[in-house]
Amino acid sequence: GTLPPAFATLVRDRGCVILRNVVPTAQATAWETSLKSYTTRHRSVGGFPVDNPQNWSLWWTPAQVQIRSHPRVLAAMRCVSQLWHVDDPTLPIDMDAQVVYPDRFRIRYPSKGAEYTLPAHLDSGGIERWECAANRENFAKIFQGEWEGWDGWRADARLEARSDLYGVNAACSCWRCMQGWLSLSETGTGEGTLRLLPSLKASVAYIMLRPLFDDEGGWSDGEATFPGSEPGNTQFFPSKEWHAALQMEKSIVGIPPVRPGDYVFWHCDLVHEVDRFHPGTRDSSVVYNACNPLTPYNLQSLLRVREAFKKAAVPPDFALYEIVKEHEGQHEDHGARRDNILSSEGLQAMGLEPYDVDAPGLTEGQRKMRKMANEALGFGTAAEDD
Numbered sequence: 447g448t449l450p451p452a453f454a455t456l457v458r459d460r461g462c463v464i465l466r467n468v469v470p471t472a473q474a475t476a477w478e479t480s481l482k483s484y485t486t487r488h489r490s491v492g493g494f495p496v497d498n499p500q501n502w503s504l505w506w507t508p509a510q511v512q513i514r515s516h517p518r519v520l521a522a523m524r525c526v527s528q529l530w531h532v533d534d535p536t537l538p539i540d541m542d543a544q545v546v547y548p549d550r551f552r553i554r555y556p557s558k559g560a561e562y563t564l565p566a567h568l569d570s571g572g573i574e575r576w577e578c579a580a581n582r583e584n585f586a587k588i589f590q591g592e593w594e595g596w597d598g599w600r601a602d603a604r605l606e607a608r609s610d611l612y613g614v615n616a617a618c619s620c621w622r623c624m625q626g627w628l629s630l631s632e633t634g635t636g637e638g639t640l641r642l643l644p645s646l647k648a649s650v651a652y653i654m655l656r657p658l659f660d661d662e663g664g665w666s667d668g669e670a671t672f673p674g675s676e677p678g679n680t681q682f683f684p685s686k687e688w689h690a691a692l693q694m695e696k697s698i699v700g701i702p703p704v705r706p707g708d709y710v711f712w713h714c715d716l717v718h719e720v721d722r723f724h725p726g727t728r729d730s731s732v733v734y735n736a737c738n739p740l741t742p743y744n745l746q747s748l749l750r751v752r753e754a755f756k757k758a759a760v761p762p763d764f765a766l767y768e769i770v771k772e773h774e775g776q777h778e779d780h781g782a783r784r785d786n787i788l789s790s791e792g793l794q795a796m797g798l799e800p801y802d803v804d805a806p807g808l809t810e811g812q813r814k815m816r817k818m819a820n821e822a823l824g825f826g827t828a829a830e831d832d
Contacts, residue, residue: 447521448528458529458599461646461713464704468522468628474706477509478630478731481551484509487779490772493550500555500562503767505548506758506774508781513628513733514546515792519709523737526624526711530601530739538815539601540740544795545748547620548761549734552627554638556724562638564720566694568653568682569625570618571609572675575654575682580606585654593651598715605741610680617680619763620747622736625718626711629704630731636700638724639732640710643698643717650715652691653684684717692717711737740801745819752797752823758782800825 449457457463484507485491485499493499504510513519527541554562568575575581582589584603587596601623610617633639643649657672673688684692698719701710710732712718724730738744750762758775760767774780784798793799800823801816808816820826 447525449525454529457526459646460644461598461716462642462644462701463526463711464702465522465525465709465711466705467707468709469516469518469707471706474628474630477513477733478553478706478729480509481507481630481731481733482553484779485553488772488777491774492772495562498555501552502550503760503764504550504774505761505764506755506780506782507551508779508786510548510551510733511781511783511786512788514548514735515787515789515795517789517791519628519735520544520789520791520795522709523624523626523735526626527737527739530599530623532601532809532811534602535809535811536814537602537605537811538742538818539605540801540812540815541601541623542812543740543801543816543819544791545620545738545740545744545797546751546755546795547618547622547736547738547744547747548751548754549736551733552731554724554730556638556726556728558723558725560722562720562724563722566641566643566684566698566717566719568684568715568717569609570622570680570714571607572679572682573672573677574607574609574611574680575675576657576672577611578608580604580608585650588651588654593647593655596647596651598646598650598713601739605743608743612678617763619750620738620744621741622714622738624711624737625714625734626709626736627732627734629708629710630706630733631729632703632705633728633730634703634726636721637726638721638730639704640701640712641698641719641721642701642712643692643694645697646713646716649692649697649717653682653689653717656689740815740819742815742818745815745822748795748797748819749822755782755796797823 493502530541532539674683754761758780787793794801800820803816
């Protein structure tokens with residue numbers, strides 16, 4: 447389905463949305479039970495924090511593979527992906543098709559300590575937001591002094607954008623147009639969960655222009671610096687010191703309460719963080735699962751991810767975690783099996799079935815992209831599909 451037009455306009459302005467009851471409560475709760483059981487059986491896989499793992503170094507449990515391929519999960523991803531638009535219908539961008547980007551899950555326990563913290567940040571690029579030419583094109587309206595006219599939902603200029611120009615081992619090599627997670631538990635506001643700065647256009651414009659101004663807000667005629675970013679770190683960290691006008695102590699707010707089966711999404715350029723504390727009474731459990739449209743860049747990611755799936759191996763973007771002493775590929779009960787993929791669309795997203803090039807309503811660019819993907823995945827050449 448699609449979001450009602452007035453509501454979609456509000457979501458584009460805020461940069462975030464919660465879809466309620468995407469999967470039944472009983473199913474979401476069963477997945478949480480399955481994940482907890484898996485971590486109990488395989489404690490040595492570890493995670494973060496090291497002495498009390500809550501963000502587990504696991505990517506291919508049965509529950510995770512099932513969630514990524516569940517028809518209602520994929521329908522929700524397709525729904526929010528329609529918030530984006532492509533002006534040039536000939537470009538090889540398919541916002542209706544997904545590729546799997548395997549991420550981890552979090553089971554955060556109630557605690558008075560701040561051992562699990564993630565300060566305000568942006569993913570998908572640090573210094574790359576200024577250094578990458580495609581990113582500069584994407585933010586061109588802002589740099590031209592017309593920030594009110596910047597369209598953060600136009601996908602065209604994202605096609606060639608790169609979030610990692612320095613080849614680090616823990617960088618995202620996939621364009622996640624909407625980051626997101628599926629809730630597996632009942633979690634209240636402030637109970638060890640997500641916090642967002644729900645003002646997309648103004649916050650992005652300020653962050654992108656900040657290097658051009660001095661600390662007093664005047665035009666800087668010296669050499670630009672880029673506070674919050676450093677080469678080799680693909681996350682950007684705004685701070686109260688360097689980005690005072692964001693007023694993050696007020697502007698970043700906790701998300702509303704969520705229940706098992708709710709799906710939380712936020713724009714790839716939205717500032718977000720995690721509660722320092724979890725004062726609640728039960729675990730806060732989520733499975734990270736972003737929207738990853740079919741593009742040439744994401745296709746290259748899918749080719750690598752498919753090979754990792756076949757071996758139940760650590761995904762390439764998480765190679766840093768190969769130092770752990772135990773991997774899923776060593777487990778007889780890992781979930782990297784075709785039987786755990788619950789839909790044909792899920793098989794396509796995992797690179798195990800060809801994308802449908804004859805689906806009604808495809809643009810020239812979508813059909814081109816699907817043919818390109820099928821050829822790269824070994825399902826026949828583009829010429830044979832014509």
